[in-house]
Amino acid sequence: MSGSPRVGVITFPGSLDDRDALRAVAFMGGQGVPLWHGDRDLRGVDAVILPGGFSYGDYLRCGAIARFASVMDEVRAFAERGGPVVGICNGFQILCEAGLLPGALIRNRQLRFVCRWVDVRVETSLSPLTADLLVGEVLRVPVKHGEGQFVASAGDLERLEGEGQVVFRYCAPDGSLDDVANPNGASNAIAGVRNAAGNVIGLMPHPEHAVDPDVGATGGQPMFASLLACALARV
Amino acid sequence: MSAEPLHRALGLTDDELEAIVSTLDREPNPSELAMYAAMWSEHCSYKSSKVHLRTLPTESPAVLVGPGQDAGAVDVGEGFAVVFKIESHSHPSAVEPYQGAATGVGGIVRDIISMGARPIALLDPLRFGPLTEERNRWLFEGVVAGIGGYGNCIGVPTVGGEITFAEPHSANPTVNVMCVGVAPADRLVTSAREVHEGALLVLFGAATGRDGIGGVSVLASRTLEEGSQESRPSVQIGDPFAEKLLIEASLELVERDLLEGLQDLGGAGLTCAVSESASRAGLGAELNLDAVPLREPDLEAFEVLTSESQERMLALVAPERLDDVRAVCERWGVASAVVGRLVAGGGLRVVMGGSTVADVPARSLADEGPVYTRPTEPPAEPADPLAEDPTFAAVAVEPEDALLRVLASPNVADKRWVWEQYDSLVQGGTVRGPGGDAALIRIEGTLKALALSVDGKGRFGRLDPYLGAAHAVAEAARNVACTGARPLAITNCMNFGNPERPEVMWQFAESIRGMADACRAFDTPVTGGNVSFYNESGDSAIWPIPVIGMLGLLQDYRLAVPSAFAGAPAAVYTLGETLPELGGSEFAEVVLGTIAGRAPALDLEREQRLHLLLLEAAGADLLASAHDCSEGGLAIALAECAIAGGTGFAVGLPGDLPPHVALFSESASRVVVSVDPARAAELEDLAGTLGVPLARLGETGGPRIVVDGVLELALAEATAAYEEAIPKLLTA
Numbered sequence: 001m002s003g004s005p006r007v008g009v010i011t012f013p014g015s016l017d018d019r020d021a022l023r024a025v026a027f028m029g030g031q032g033v034p035l036w037h038g039d040r041d042l043r044g045v046d047a048v049i050l051p052g053g054f055s056y057g058d059y060l061r062c063g064a065i066a067r068f069a070s071v072m073d074e075v076r077a078f079a080e081r082g083g084p085v086v087g088i089c090n091g092f093q094i095l096c097e098a099g100l101l102p103g104a105l106i107r108n109r110q111l112r113f114v115c116r117w118v119d120v121r122v123e124t125s126l127s128p129l130t131a132d133l134l135v136g137e138v139l140r141v142p143v144k145h146g147e148g149q150f151v152a153s154a155g156d157l158e159r160l161e162g163e164g165q166v167v168f169r170y171c172a173p174d175g176s177l178d179d180v181a182n183p184n185g186a187s188n189a190i191a192g193v194r195n196a197a198g199n200v201i202g203l204m205p206h207p208e209h210a211v212d213p214d215v216g217a218t219g220g221q222p223m224f225a226s227l228l229a230c231a232l233a234r235v
Numbered sequence: 236m237s238a239e240p241l242h243r244a245l246g247l248t249d250d251e252l253e254a255i256v257s258t259l260d261r262e263p264n265p266s267e268l269a270m271y272a273a274m275w276s277e278h279c280s281y282k283s284s285k286v287h288l289r290t291l292p293t294e295s296p297a298v299l300v301g302p303g304q305d306a307g308a309v310d311v312g313e314g315f316a317v318v319f320k321i322e323s324h325s326h327p328s329a330v331e332p333y334q335g336a337a338t339g340v341g342g343i344v345r346d347i348i349s350m351g352a353r354p355i356a357l358l359d360p361l362r363f364g365p366l367t368e369e370r371n372r373w374l375f376e377g378v379v380a381g382i383g384g385y386g387n388c389i390g391v392p393t394v395g396g397e398i399t400f401a402e403p404h405s406a407n408p409t410v411n412v413m414c415v416g417v418a419p420a421d422r423l424v425t426s427a428r429e430v431h432e433g434a435l436l437v438l439f440g441a442a443t444g445r446d447g448i449g450g451v452s453v454l455a456s457r458t459l460e461e462g463s464q465e466s467r468p469s470v471q472i473g474d475p476f477a478e479k480l481l482i483e484a485s486l487e488l489v490e491r492d493l494l495e496g497l498q499d500l501g502g503a504g505l506t507c508a509v510s511e512s513a514s515r516a517g518l519g520a521e522l523n524l525d526a527v528p529l530r531e532p533d534l535e536a537f538e539v540l541t542s543e544s545q546e547r548m549l550a551l552v553a554p555e556r557l558d559d560v561r562a563v564c565e566r567w568g569v570a571s572a573v574v575g576r577l578v579a580g581g582g583l584r585v586v587m588g589g590s591t592v593a594d595v596p597a598r599s600l601a602d603e604g605p606v607y608t609r610p611t612e613p614p615a616e617p618a619d620p621l622a623e624d625p626t627f628a629a630v631a632v633e634p635e636d637a638l639l640r641v642l643a644s645p646n647v648a649d650k651r652w653v654w655e656q657y658d659s660l661v662q663g664g665t666v667r668g669p670g671g672d673a674a675l676i677r678i679e680g681t682l683k684a685l686a687l688s689v690d691g692k693g694r695f696g697r698l699d700p701y702l703g704a705a706h707a708v709a710e711a712a713r714n715v716a717c718t719g720a721r722p723l724a725i726t727n728c729m730n731f732g733n734p735e736r737p738e739v740m741w742q743f744a745e746s747i748r749g750m751a752d753a754c755r756a757f758d759t760p761v762t763g764g765n766v767s768f769y770n771e772s773g774d775s776a777i778w779p780i781p782v783i784g785m786l787g788l789l790q791d792y793r794l795a796v797p798s799a800f801a802g803a804p805a806a807v808y809t810l811g812e813t814l815p816e817l818g819g820s821e822f823a824e825v826v827l828g829t830i831a832g833r834a835p836a837l838d839l840e841r842e843q844r845l846h847l848l849l850l851e852a853a854g855a856d857l858l859a860s861a862h863d864c865s866e867g868g869l870a871i872a873l874a875e876c877a878i879a880g881g882t883g884f885a886v887g888l889p890g891d892l893p894p895h896v897a898l899f900s901e902s903a904s905r906v907v908v909s910v911d912p913a914r915a916a917e918l919e920d921l922a923g924t925l926g927v928p929l930a931r932l933g934e935t936g937g938p939r940i941v942v943d944g945v946l947e948l949a950l951a952e953a954t955a956a957y958e959e960a961i962p963k964l965l966t967a
Binding site: 112116 | 380383384387388389390474475476477479480567568654655656657658659660661662663664665666677792793
């Protein structure tokens with residue numbers, strides 16, 4: 001399997017889309033490596049995914065407990081070394097709680113869980129999921145969350161926008177911004193953001209559920225292709 | 236005035252007490268009485284329904300496990316077994332909608348994992364009173380949120396479930412939950428497993444508290460009366476995070492072959508799990524209540540024995556495997572405790588604080604409950620059912636108006652408001668989610684998919700319970716067949732009023748008879764299910780509603796037939812025949828304001844030929860679309876195909892029925908299909924060979940809905956009526 005990038009997927013208690021992320025990595029030609037929340041070991045992977053789910057039931061704030069997991073020290077160190085780190089949904093929430101990404105995810109504007117296919121527009125090519133993509137491309141992926149409304153302080157929001165740290169925005173199929181297309185009321189329709197260095201990304205949509213054409217649209221394919229390319233660069 | 240005797244307060248009759256005394260040869264103590272009250276409750280013992288349930292067909296070459304265990308199991312080939320079951324949680328949901336529905340999901344999921352199967356899909360058939368009433372909206376929103384809140388958090392996709400509304404459900408909402416799981420066939424945990432004397436009883440999962448004491452005897456086996464809110468302490472509280480850990484720990488225990496048996500704790504709690512485990516093994520048990528982890532310190536013996544605290548499982552473990560079992564539980568953060576062991580003889584001896592608090596034969600609790608043949612009495616026939624039948628009523632309504640009104644009726648209207656609150660995608664196997672005829676879930680590593688549909692026919696059942704049940708089976712099978720899948724087996728949830736009333740018992744007996752006939756005709760045996768009686772308050776009972784959960788198998792999901800019209804122009808056909816049958820139809824209720832008359836006829840043999848045609852046509856990749864024609868009739872079936880596909884149609888109505896009858900009759904055994912015009916002759920030939928009547932109606936295409944000489948409407952207008960109806964009612 002040498003040459004095939006190894007992508008770790010962390011299972012926290014209450015992770016739900018961990019197996020789906022592993023399957024998506026394999027579908028796209030990578031090697032999925034299961035990682036465990038209690039281990040202080042990333043098993044030498046080339047990229048890390050924090051998957052969706054309800055870690056610890058999300059009974060406190062989403063992600064607030066998972067950030068204390070032993071494995072998170074390793075994730076932090078990996079990120080500091082420039083390793084690609086992707087937080088999907090609950091993983092995004094964990095990265096925000098851990099301070100690896102700015103902002104926070106609060107209850108959806110409509111106060112209900114939402115599971116639906118949405119379109120997102122690529123806002124920057126500088127991220128592990130968009131390295132192979134052009135700004136303005138539109139990808140179809142699903143969201144499924146109760147607390148996905150991205151918010152940040154006015155200062156943080158200005159900095160995120162000013163420095164190109166917004167990676168994805170919810171949009172209409174033609175790429176235009178439309179409030180109807182925003183499934184949770186996120187500020188500035190933000191669906192995903194990255195850190196300043198560009199190697200850590202969090203997003204609410206689920207690209208791992210959008211790679212296999214037999215079960216839906218394939219907007220997640222180019223995202224995973226980018227991730228595998230980034231990971232390969234580190235092999 | 237003397238106080239009510241304890242046995243009656245617990246829901247036992249004087250005769251039942253006498254039977255207990257004769258079994259024990261002495262008076263039972265209060266703890267023992269509580270155990271019998273729980274196990275001999277209607278909910279646990281099926282004492283009123285058993286004699287009827289025995290008449291259902293339960294076998295076919297595909298059935299691996301029939302009724303009597305936690306869930307039925309069916310062989311789907313390539314070494315996989317599918318485990319599925321449906322259950323009701325109506326009474327708890329009527330009292331506390333969010334937690335009632337949530338714990339319903341939790342309970343049915345544990346039934347599936349106790350068979351050693353991974354839960355891969357949930358479906359929730361729900362029935363409420365009209366949404367025009369505020370309390371019904373509260374129940375509806377609470378139940379949907381509860382199902383989502385629990386199901387989403389445990390990572391099992393919710394992929395369907397019909398949702399209907401009728402006045403009798405204002406007092407008694409009907410909440411049914413179905414779960415489907417998959418396991419390697421050779422790893423199923425069935426009662427065929429060898430269980431040895433000395434096996435340890437390992438209780439794992441949540442701690443035991445006072446919640447749900449008397450759930451089965453108080454809530455599920457009596458009618459809800461005024462002040463039912465006081466029953467709230469009998470409703471359990473769900474912890475989906477604990478359930479998720481329980482799923483993973485249980486499946487790892489099964490996968491590593493560490494268990495002799497596995498049982499969930501549901502109704503009647505520890506009493507049920509231990510007495511059934513011992514009885515099945517032909518053994519007795521010693522149970523030490525001091526070893527049960529408690530949420531609060533001072534529980535009485537009867538409370539520990541009958542608590543329905545959620546998220547608990549009981550494993551039977553050979554002593555030499557105990558360390559491994561405990562290590563698996565620990566890794567998943569799940570507490571475990573050895574609470575007893577299986578012993579020779581048949582006695583279940585319970586100790587607490589050093590003394591014996593109960594000592595009864597395990598079999599007498601689990602298998603020797605009372606069985607009643609309750610009297611049945613058909614209701615008085617209306618003088619002339621034909622005179623009341625709306626089929627022949629004069630109708631003065633514009634067809635466009637009728638179509639829009641029926642499209643906007645909550646029974647028919649778009650349920651996206653509900654579906655979007657359910658995670659239908661997790662686990663990555665959802666080939667087709669909620670909203671179509673049947674959901675399709677693939678079996679990982681194969682090209683096979685399970686086709687799942689849940690159906691009940693409230694109005695038809697009210698008019699004729701035999702036909703109501705038979706129609707429900709037929710429609711469920713038809714829904715599955717529309718995707719190209721072969722109907723394999725069913726699970727049933729029987730929702731009825733008070734069985735002590737002869738007319739309710741008659742409805743039940745008739746429903747079973749109808750279900751049995753239909754299941755035999757389609758070779759879809761009953762693998763299990765659940766009976767929910769006492770769905771009535773005061774004078775108001777629900778209509779007799781057997782809900783059918785149908786399991787179908789699609790050999791290659793890449794050949795699944797869509798239900799919507801596709802973009803390319805296609806010829807539109809109806810398979811089957813439209814008869815003048817508006818009795819019990821959506822049109823009759825919504826437009827004519829009546830639910831009287833006769834239910835449509837059902838020819839089981841003709842229905843079965845239709846399924847065969849659908850399967851053959853799908854296998855030959857002949858159909859561009861296929862959609863069941865049911866609530867709202869042909870007009871709604873055509874409109875739904877158009878709305879879902881975003882393409883209109885132009886058709887004519889063959890035959891000489893009055894247009895409103897042709898459009899809205901709910902005759903059975905009909906499907907709307909579309910087919911590439913170049914292959915239309917093939918379809919006609921196949922239908923001719925199989926003896927299925929068909930009629931070419933017209934073509935798909937364009938932005939309008941056109942029925943030649945009868946109605947014409949912009950597709951956008953129909954779509955708006957269909958999509959906006961439920962959100963509008965909820966924000967009213």
